[in-house]
Amino acid sequence: MRINKYIALCGVASRRKAEELILSNRVKVNDEIITELSYQVDEKNDIVKVDDKIIKEEEKLVYILLNKPEGYITTVKDQFDRPSVLDLVSDIKERVYPIGRLDYETSGLLLLTNDGDLTYKLTHPKHEVEKTYVARVKGKPNRREIENFKNGLKIEDYITSKAKLKIVKYDDKKDVSTLEIKIHEGKNRQVRKMCKAINHPVLRLKRVAMGKIKIQDCQIGKYRYLTEEEIKYLKSI
Structure with missing residues (x-):
């Protein structure tokens, strides 16, 4: 990349002003003063300085919704070398990371971004974002089990916060229910553990x-960029 373009992308100055910096001997690449306006920078490997201060390209903030398939981890890698959700967004130039997690066997909505401040905010316990799940479970929860689920269950060493559960459909031939579940917490495999605790x-x-962020018609294994309205909503939480 041409040196003046690189300086402009770093937010230091316009391309024309960048040329003035170069001609004034104020620009170094790998500690060598650069005077050629046509100099080509290797933006991945070269260290560029203006007035002896290292400059870097301003990172574009991106916000992505991925429809995660089952069989993918939400960490960068694990000891079993299982595929990562990052493999599904490998064509994105920016390095993005998941906001929170979905376990290996669970599919659906996963947000990814390179906005560290937003990630911290949305994963902090005090910002309880409601998460909606559709679960197929064995059997049909009765009224008592539903009330227990809603009011809090003892799971290992903690009691879950209030939650919502609605039976959407029951297949009596297969003895399988489809449930809509809404929780505010995000503990490891929490929905699975809660359903198991009520014997379903x-x-x-x-x-x-x-x-308010919904998966809509995003196909499984695919992603889409969040809209400006969705980004604004997340930042307002």
């Missing part, structure tokens, strides 16, 4: 919404 183990689980 999860067969399939998909997250379909986080707050």
